[in-house]
Amino acid sequence: MPPERSAYALARYSRSADSIRESVDWVRSHNSQQFLESFYFQYGHQSIADLGHTVLCFEGVSEIAASEIEDEVLWDGQARSSRYQDFSQSGFITPPELTPEQASQYSTTAESLLGTYSEVHEKVREHLTVTLPRPEDMKPAVYGRNIAARAFDVARYLLFWGIPTSVGQVTSIRTLEKQIKRLRVSEFAELRELGEEVSQACAAPPECLWNDQDCEPLAPTLARHAEPDEYLRQSQADLALWAAQNLSVPALESPRVELLKPADTLAEIVATLLYPVCEHPFRAIYETVSGWSRERQAEVLDVATRSRGQRDDLLRGFRGGQYCFDMLIDIGAYRDMHRHRRCHQYRQSYSGKHGYDVPALLLDAGAETLYRGAMDSALAMMQALPDPGRQYLLPFGARSRFLFKMDFAEVEYISRVRSAVKGHFSYREIAWDMKQCVAGIEPELAALIHATPPWIEDPLTR
Numbered sequence: 001m002p003p004e005r006s007a008y009a010l011a012r013y014s015r016s017a018d019s020i021r022e023s024v025d026w027v028r029s030h031n032s033q034q035f036l037e038s039f040y041f042q043y044g045h046q047s048i049a050d051l052g053h054t055v056l057c058f059e060g061v062s063e064i065a066a067s068e069i070e071d072e073v074l075w076d077g078q079a080r081s082s083r084y085q086d087f088s089q090s091g092f093i094t095p096p097e098l099t100p101e102q103a104s105q106y107s108t109t110a111e112s113l114l115g116t117y118s119e120v121h122e123k124v125r126e127h128l129t130v131t132l133p134r135p136e137d138m139k140p141a142v143y144g145r146n147i148a149a150r151a152f153d154v155a156r157y158l159l160f161w162g163i164p165t166s167v168g169q170v171t172s173i174r175t176l177e178k179q180i181k182r183l184r185v186s187e188f189a190e191l192r193e194l195g196e197e198v199s200q201a202c203a204a205p206p207e208c209l210w211n212d213q214d215c216e217p218l219a220p221t222l223a224r225h226a227e228p229d230e231y232l233r234q235s236q237a238d239l240a241l242w243a244a245q246n247l248s249v250p251a252l253e254s255p256r257v258e259l260l261k262p263a264d265t266l267a268e269i270v271a272t273l274l275y276p277v278c279e280h281p282f283r284a285i286y287e288t289v290s291g292w293s294r295e296r297q298a299e300v301l302d303v304a305t306r307s308r309g310q311r312d313d314l315l316r317g318f319r320g321g322q323y324c325f326d327m328l329i330d331i332g333a334y335r336d337m338h339r340h341r342r343c344h345q346y347r348q349s350y351s352g353k354h355g356y357d358v359p360a361l362l363l364d365a366g367a368e369t370l371y372r373g374a375m376d377s378a379l380a381m382m383q384a385l386p387d388p389g390r391q392y393l394l395p396f397g398a399r400s401r402f403l404f405k406m407d408f409a410e411v412e413y414i415s416r417v418r419s420a421v422k423g424h425f426s427y428r429e430i431a432w433d434m435k436q437c438v439a440g441i442e443p444e445l446a447a448l449i450h451a452t453p454p455w456i457e458d459p460l461t462r
Contacts, residue, residue, distance in 0.1 A: 001027075002218050003052030003173045008032040010051040036221040047339065049174030054218050056176070056201070057168045058194065062093040064161035065190050069169070072179055073342065077169030082156040083149045088118040092162040096189045106162075113158050121148075121155035173219050176202070177226045184228035199223045234307040235315055240277040242303045247274060252284035264290055265321030266442050269408060270300045273317035298444040305448060314448070318409035325404045325434060330357045332396035333426040340414055343406030350391040352382045354399040357426070371397075411438060412449045419451040421458040429454045 134143040183195030203223035262268035271286040418431035439446035
């Protein structure tokens with residue numbers, strides 16, 4: 001199935017009692033684009049787009065473009081290997097930004113690099129053949145490939161970003177949307193063009209068909225909505241201007257690899273936001289920022305978020321710090337919280353010894369006694385059953401202990417999304433508590449979390 005129809009089928013499957021076959025039959029006769037327009041783009045049910053995946057290939061792109069293409073958190077794919085392929089005859093890609101004179105100079109240097117690449121590879125191959133003779137039990141063909149690969153490991157130092165390569169990727173259409181939006185605001189014209197081409201490809205039937213049947217477009221709804229990420233573009237410009245006017249960092253020598261474990265999450269995030277728009281070592285920026293007042297640090301947060309739209313995620317620079325939330329929550333709430341994958345999750349055993357939650361609505365409905373009787377009986381029986389196996393009887397209302405470790409950007413996302421009025425009251429309260437925990441130690445960061453208090457309700461909102 002095309003990814004958008006697959007997403008529709010699985011989303012409907014989770015929202016009805018029908019079998020998957022019945023859901024697929026439903027999708028055959030209903031408009032998946034209309035469904036995504038409503039639920040994904042209007043209601044903001046973004047996880048729906050995680051259910052549709054597509055295979056996309058980029059052919060003849062530069063190595064620098066490949067690197068930018070792959071720069072997604074949730075991404076699976078591979079590019080041409082510099083170890084197993086000879087790039088000497090592949091030519092090179094000339095950036096469209098260059099003038100004719102500049103392009104000529106670029107070409108001369110590029111050709112020289114490729115020529116040297118071939119020479120170095122041959123010399124290293126010959127050297128390895130002498131110093132590493134073929135073992136008797138190794139076939140000549142296998143030996144030759146291994147030696148060539150080792151030689152390419154050395155020769156590849158002469159390759160450059162302009163070398164053409166190919167990338168094959170498998171992503172959800174949600175990740176694909178983020179990728180398109182990001183590519184369309186790249187500083188490189190090649191990548192901006194690729195962003196446009198990918199969007200067009202999503203709106204058109206695929207060209208490489210498994211069989212002779214006509215195929216519908218893979219993701220036409222996504223193609224209509226994958227606009228350039230103006231927040232990313234504008235925020236980087238704002239931060240660069242602010243840094244040029246306000247950031248003064250003392251010179252600091254840094255080793256090739258340096259480990260830094262910041263103790264101040266706010267200073268770490270501010271330093272991370274400034275890191276891409278300057279040329280200083282991270283330690284130097286962090287130590288400078290750590291000496292600022294909280295007000296000045298918060299000024300950088302304001303600069304980084306002033307152009308943020310309602311559907312824009314926080315910048316990647318906000319993924320700083322390590323917040324460890326120890327949660328004693330009901331199993332049902334955990335089922336919902338567990339869907340958030342951009343964090344590390346740990347659980348203790350399902351012992352059934354932490355009691356259970358009693359929703360206020362049960363009391364209002366006069367069903368408390370009935371509820372408690374059923375829960376007490378289930379937990380008592382669970383304790384009488386053997387381990388493992390007894391956990392199967394643990395009700396969703398029972399509490400268990402879970403540890404969620406995440407960066408600030410994920411705290412902001414979970415608190416904002418899970419506290420919304422359309423959510424379950426249990427995880428809404430948890431999401432609100434997460435914001436309050438941050439506010440207790442870092443109010444400047446907590447101010448960026450637009451969470452909805454649990455006492456604000458709208459039960460009829462989807």
